[in-house]
Structures are given as structure tokens and as C-alpha cells.
Amino acid sequence: MSPAKLFSRKQSWLALVSLLAGSGVACAAPPPSAFPSAATNISLLWHVQAPRGPANAAGVTLEILPGPTVNIGGKVSFGVTARKPGYLMLVDVDAEGRMSQIFPTAELLAQSVGPDMNLVKPGVQFIVPTPAAQQRGFEYVVAPPAGSAVIVAILSERRVQLLDLPDIQRKLQGPADTLSYLSDWTSQLRIPEGGGGRLLPNNWSFDIKSYSIK
Known part of the structure; x- marks a missing residue:
């Protein structure tokens, strides 16, 4: 999340901070050898031409906590609910148009226990960062650039945890x-x-919220 840094205060590898490619999420990360198979259990996604389905069949609702106006240096979290079960991903588009997946990340997946760390259950609010991540010291801290940005909750009916987001050729307008854009892309x-x-089709649901960084 370019408006947020994800970091840990409690790990011995705190000093090893890497910047995720194409994003402003700074992650406290152990040496690369500690993540030998972070993506080995994640399904590869293939592109095909297909019609777009309903944008929010699962009734996903996203909430920015504490609210839609955040200050640089402040901490934020996210609450997501849905009428149907699914696997949650959060994608941020910052004030300069950079798109990045902020949850889950390869680092969080490598440290999670079990395959369903991003599974949302119907009617139960899912908080990001999760309690398990918070216990390890992970939190989101707002960082520049200031301005208007958006956060997108994407819920996948099938198990998906990392998206190879496309390179944006233009700045998205709100x-x-x-x-x-994301609905068209995921439909393929x-x-x-x-x-x-x-190769199986998938159902995707979305909610999107604007927020302002000051």
C-alpha cells in the first residue's frame, strides 16, 4: 500500500527492509532464503477472453479504519464482510496511480499457518492486519504521497492469494x-x-473505497 508501510517491530530481522516492486509497501522481511516457497502453493492464473460477471455477487463490504481521511504517519486497518465465503485480496491505487496488492503479501503467506489465511467467512468481519499478523508486530502506517487514493477489496470464490497485477498504461480516473479496469481484467x-x-472460471466480487491522505 503506497499509503501504508507494513513492518514488524518484534522480529530479529527488522533491519532487513525491502520495497515491494511497483508499490510503496515497505515490509520487514527475513533473508530471501526464509521464503523458499512463498508462492509454491498459489495457483497460476491464466488469461482468456470472457464476459464480465456481476461486480459484487458476494456482497463484499469494505471499511477503512478509523476512517476515509488519514494522516501521514498514522496507522490504518481494514474491515471486510461478505454474504458468501471467499478469499480476500486488498489492492491499493495511490494518489500517483501506482497499483499494488497490500494483502496478503508473500511475506505474510510464508509465515502463515495453514492455506486459508485470507479466507473470509459469511457475515463475519475480517480485519486486516489479521490478529495473527498483529501478534507478530505487523501494522500499516500511512506514507506519502498525499492526495486522493482508492483501496479495492477483491473476493475470489476459488482459492487465490497473490495477483500478478497488470502494468497500467494510463492513470485510472477515480x-x-x-x-x-480490475473487473474486466479478473474476468479474463x-x-x-x-x-x-x-482451466476453471472463477467468480470475483469487489468493493472499493476512496480515501484521502494528508
Whole structure:
């Protein structure tokens, strides 16, 4: 999240801070050897041409905590609820138009116990950072650039945890344009069936919120 830095105060590898490519999320990270298989259990996504489905069939609702106006240096968290189960990803588009996935990250996945650390259950608010991540000292701290930005909650019906986000060739013009862009892009993704090799369609749901960084 370019408006936020994700870091840990409690790990012995605190000094090893890396900047995620294409984003402003600074992550306290152990040496690369500590993440040998962070993505090995994550399905590869394939692109096909397909019509776009409903934008929010799962009834996803995103909340920015404590509110939509945040100050540089302040801490933020996110609450997500849905009517249907699914796997949550949060994508940030900062005031300069840079798009990055801020949850989950490869670092968080490598440290999680079990395969479902981003699973949202129906009617139960899912808080990011999760309690487990908070216990390890992870938090989001607002960082420049100041201005208007958006955060997008993406809920996948099938298990997906990391998105290889596309390079944006133009600056997205506000929430509606951002939602249309991501909805069109995800509609082209197919997920390989476990062990079977078939490419399966997926249902994606979205909610988007604007916020202001001061």
C-alpha cells in the first residue's frame, strides 16, 4: 500500500527492509532464503477472453479504519464482510496511480499457518492486519504521497492469494474507472484445477473505497 508501510517491530530481522516492486509497501522481511516457497502453493492464473460477471455477487463490504481521511504517519486497518465465503485480496491505487496488492503479501503467506489465511467467512468481519499478523508486530502506517487514493477489496470464490497485477498504461480516473479496469481484467483469469489441468472460471466480487491522505 503506497499509503501504508507494513513492518514488524518484534522480529530479529527488522533491519532487513525491502520495497515491494511497483508499490510503496515497505515490509520487514527475513533473508530471501526464509521464503523458499512463498508462492509454491498459489495457483497460476491464466488469461482468456470472457464476459464480465456481476461486480459484487458476494456482497463484499469494505471499511477503512478509523476512517476515509488519514494522516501521514498514522496507522490504518481494514474491515471486510461478505454474504458468501471467499478469499480476500486488498489492492491499493495511490494518489500517483501506482497499483499494488497490500494483502496478503508473500511475506505474510510464508509465515502463515495453514492455506486459508485470507479466507473470509459469511457475515463475519475480517480485519486486516489479521490478529495473527498483529501478534507478530505487523501494522500499516500511512506514507506519502498525499492526495486522493482508492483501496479495492477483491473476493475470489476459488482459492487465490497473490495477483500478478497488470502494468497500467494510463492513470485510472477515480473509483468507477478503477473498478471497471480490475473487473474486466479478473474476468479474463482462469485457475488451473488441482491435479486435473483444466482451466476453471472463477467468480470475483469487489468493493472499493476512496480515501484521502494528508
